Amino acid sequence: MTDEPNRRAHYREPRQARSAATLARVLQAAEELAISDGLEEMTITGVSERAGVSVGSIYRRFDGKEQLITALTERMLEQREEYVAERLHLAEPSLPGVLGAYAHALLQSFADSSNLFPELLRTRGSSALDRGGRTITAIHRLLLDAAAPYADQIRRSDPKAALDTAARAILGACFHNSVRPDGCTGDARSAYGDELSEMAMAYLLTPDRHRPE
Numbered sequence: 001m002t003d004e005p006n007r008r009a010h011y012r013e014p015r016q017a018r019s020a021a022t023l024a025r026v027l028q029a030a031e032e033l034a035i036s037d038g039l040e041e042m043t044i045t046g047v048s049e050r051a052g053v054s055v056g057s058i059y060r061r062f063d064g065k066e067q068l069i070t071a072l073t074e075r076m077l078e079q080r081e082e083y084v085a086e087r088l089h090l091a092e093p094s095l096p097g098v099l100g101a102y103a104h105a106l107l108q109s110f111a112d113s114s115n116l117f118p119e120l121l122r123t124r125g126s127s128a129l130d131r132g133g134r135t136i137t138a139i140h141r142l143l144l145d146a147a148a149p150y151a152d153q154i155r156r157s158d159p160k161a162a163l164d165t166a167a168r169a170i171l172g173a174c175f176h177n178s179v180r181p182d183g184c185t186g187d188a189r190s191a192y193g194d195e196l197s198e199m200a201m202a203y204l205l206t207p208d209r210h211r212p213e
Contacts (some may be wrong), residue, residue, distance in 0.1 A: 077135040080109040088146040095150035104193040109179035143167045159177040166200040
């Protein structure tokens with residue numbers, strides 16, 4: 001979803017449907033192994049065995065493990081943008097509905113890969129952080145656009161700035177939950193999503209304590 005026309009390809013892009021399907025299996029296998037064994041323990045051989053493809057076919061696509069991890073990072077970030085966009089599209093058409101969908105989508109997208117997602121951004125250098133930053137910006141924009149039709153319900157003196165603050169607070173709380181060793185899971189995670197969206201709504205519907213003259 002992120003528009004990056006000049007972005008350099010990190011690996012050889014597939015040109016046929018069959019090749020694209022193979023690449024998808026390789027990246028899925030890499031993600032599963034990275035989650036179960038860790039990035040450092042993940043190997044090209046292990047990925048090939050799990051994906052059911054030859055080692056040579058992986059090396060025809062990637063120069064090595066680092067390039068595979070870069071592609072995995074790209075795939076996971078794109079999937080999170082797409083997932084949040086889908087959930088917002090299906091949200092109840094109201095300000096609480098949009099904020100609730102946003103909070104639950106973020107919690108779920110981080111939970112899907114346990115601590116792998118923050119680890120990818122933290123350990124893979126500036127390029128991963130830059131790409132992660134673009135995804136965060138894109139996800140933030142998705143929320144602002146989805147909530148725009150209901151901006152007249154916001155009672156803060158600057159509705160746009162207030163919505164921006166609420167979006168950042170929810171995103172930060174969801175990310176924090178993903179890196180905590182005792183982060184919410186299951187029903188507790190769902191309840192936490194409700195609480196985050198309710199907190200955001202309470203803020204947005206509360207007039208400024210000191211309105212500007």
